[in-house]
Amino acid sequence: MKSTHGMLRSVAWGAVAWCAGLMVLSSGGNAVAGSAIGSSHGSAHPSILLVTVDTMRADHLPVYGYGRKTAPYLTSLAKSATVWTRAYSTSSWTVPSVTSLLTGVYPATHGVIHGVIRGKHVFKQEIIPDDLPRLAEVLKAAGYSTFGITANPHLDREHGFARGFDHFTCLGIGTAEQVNEAIRGWADAIRSAPGPVFVWLHYFDPHYPYHRHPPWSSRFAGNPTAHELEVIREIAQTWPKTPAEIRRNKKRYLVVGKGLYDAEIRYWDTSFQALLEQLPALAGYLLVVTADHGEEFWEHGRLGHGIDLYNETVRVPLIIRLPGGGPAAVKADPVSLLDLPPTLVQAAGGTIPPGWQGRSLWASLVSDKPLAPRPLLADLNRFEDKPRRLALITTHFKLIFNVGTKAEELYDLDSDFGEKQDLSSREPQKTRTLHAQLVDLVRSLPVARQNPAATTISRERMKQLRSLGYLR
Numbered sequence: 001m002k003s004t005h006g007m008l009r010s011v012a013w014g015a016v017a018w019c020a021g022l023m024v025l026s027s028g029g030n031a032v033a034g035s036a037i038g039s040s041h042g043s044a045h046p047s048i049l050l051v052t053v054d055t056m057r058a059d060h061l062p063v064y065g066y067g068r069k070t071a072p073y074l075t076s077l078a079k080s081a082t083v084w085t086r087a088y089s090t091s092s093w094t095v096p097s098v099t100s101l102l103t104g105v106y107p108a109t110h111g112v113i114h115g116v117i118r119g120k121h122v123f124k125q126e127i128i129p130d131d132l133p134r135l136a137e138v139l140k141a142a143g144y145s146t147f148g149i150t151a152n153p154h155l156d157r158e159h160g161f162a163r164g165f166d167h168f169t170c171l172g173i174g175t176a177e178q179v180n181e182a183i184r185g186w187a188d189a190i191r192s193a194p195g196p197v198f199v200w201l202h203y204f205d206p207h208y209p210y211h212r213h214p215p216w217s218s219r220f221a222g223n224p225t226a227h228e229l230e231v232i233r234e235i236a237q238t239w240p241k242t243p244a245e246i247r248r249n250k251k252r253y254l255v256v257g258k259g260l261y262d263a264e265i266r267y268w269d270t271s272f273q274a275l276l277e278q279l280p281a282l283a284g285y286l287l288v289v290t291a292d293h294g295e296e297f298w299e300h301g302r303l304g305h306g307i308d309l310y311n312e313t314v315r316v317p318l319i320i321r322l323p324g325g326g327p328a329a330v331k332a333d334p335v336s337l338l339d340l341p342p343t344l345v346q347a348a349g350g351t352i353p354p355g356w357q358g359r360s361l362w363a364s365l366v367s368d369k370p371l372a373p374r375p376l377l378a379d380l381n382r383f384e385d386k387p388r389r390l391a392l393i394t395t396h397f398k399l400i401f402n403v404g405t406k407a408e409e410l411y412d413l414d415s416d417f418g419e420k421q422d423l424s425s426r427e428p429q430k431t432r433t434l435h436a437q438l439v440d441l442v443r444s445l446p447v448a449r450q451n452p453a454a455t456t457i458s459r460e461r462m463k464q465l466r467s468l469g470y471l472r
Contacts, residue, residue: 050201058085102128107381144197148199173204220258254298288321296310318335343365373395375438
């Protein structure tokens, strides 16, 4: 895949004196940060702002080569950050991927893989197991004050997402401005925190049903009519099926749908800029911007996410900016959302739990040290009436395996990052080799214990889930 980040490479490494003597890595693998990365809270370790944007696919951002100006502010931040061009989620929808981000383990180990059962079945979502250490807990043990705000009803206290946070709120389905309002309400608590601070903000905006955000919705979506907007909203009720009118007028509705999606990203970008301008201390934190998954626009015959494991849904943006800004870098090493928990804990000088399955990117982040190749896993086991799908992702190839049908797809990620040419029949030996690696990796993972599941849904939660298209 060709890099499109010439603007990032133009920032000279030597121009950033901040990086000199940044940190020394201890032989034990934990970070010992120098005073140069001290936070405003007087700690030797940086305060951390982790931002996850629901459904924001990487290739709809200018920093990844997208032609539309969907995120000019994020682009400006990336000029003094490290951008990973091949970052992957552990699944293609929110619940398992965010659980992996918070617990440091693959979905097969944490077991939080459902979230809703369609048709006549009762909605159930597993609760995160108590025996899995959370990122917020580990940072809290390292002396951090912890704050978390989520704008997705799945990511709530009831299902274990609040554990480890001193302050936590789930807004249900909330806008970026509502997330900003909530964190502004905690400004005094953040300012008076005795040590460094960890803030997690999960924004929702690019998730359907898409909303109009003038002027960008008109600029990007070609002035959609009221009827077209109503048809687009129907996707939330018919997913994973596509409304008949959209199928009949695919070309036009792709213009409208992609345009509204891009406008949602621009709305988030503008809102995020406003937040950092209103709370400028946050701009000096160690900043991580990523997503839980992406979104498919018929690249493989579907709309939405949580249906398959192609790159449009499992590849995610990953931008890490050192406190106050650092040198620009672009890295093409395949990395996983699982790598973020140990990275942040190492930056915090904490102890990485031995059961976490990712690896720290910190040494690679602060130096040119390359990452040793290793396979990554994406896992989709959402529906009881559909077979599990697994994807093994390596430096050059990706294998997708349907556990039910035993069908396999092989893609060369260097020449075919869009996954259009299945090579499994032409490359049987490579397919067999990757399949064996996939089996070995899956078998090496501790299996999730039986998780308790929420068995009741409030009327308000039913309304929220229906608006997302998860219930009918």
